[in-house]
Amino acid sequence: MSGIVKLWVISPDTHSERRLELHITVEKLKGKLELITGIPAANQIISLYNSESDAQVLATLSDDSKQLGYYGLRDYQVLKVEDTNPSASFTGQMTDVSQVDKFELTPEEYAKRQDTVLAFKQRNKMGRFAPKDEAATAQPELPTDITVGSRCEVESTEPGLSKRGTVRFVGTTKFGKGVWVGVEYDEPMGKNDGSVQGERYFTCRDKYGVFLHPDRVKVGDYPVEELDLDDEEM
Known part of the structure; x- marks a missing residue:
């Protein structure tokens, strides 16, 4: 049997792999573990796990007085070192913050300091201190030449096709930014x-309504176009 064993040594503040000689006693092991874990030998409880x-x-x-070989240690088993008196160990003193005086500021005192994140954001106008975009919050201006009830014609991408109707709505909507014009087509x-997305802006027959940007709508004296049908088409 090899005289060296590889073990994991864990404690409240450490976790490491160690090579230990099987002939050393538990007393000597505790001396080594004190250097590794910071737990005084007299306060150590050492348990073995698979x-x-x-x-x-x-x-x-x-x-x-027992040698490590007495416990039948095998490679990569675990020695768990517990501290019976954490307040007396070096690591316990380092991790115990219950006795540390806390530095606290009132919200008013914090706001007066110039070396804080709050002061940095104020100086650089970041976050809630950033200037509000007036353009984003201002109400869009309604066109003066397009009014509800006006006759209109809408641009069409199809040559020779004109879409005429009556303006039924002018204003802002919930479905898009800016000003929209609602038109009831003649056809x-x-x-x-x-209505769009469950919100009603005016009322007409289905497939007769449409919403457009003002630049696509021309207001004028546009009469309703008569359909030119011959007898065969009737």
């Missing part, structure tokens, strides 16, 4: 009945 995920204790190394060439 692995870190195994909750079953195989043995407790409580006899200082069923639209997309809705005056």
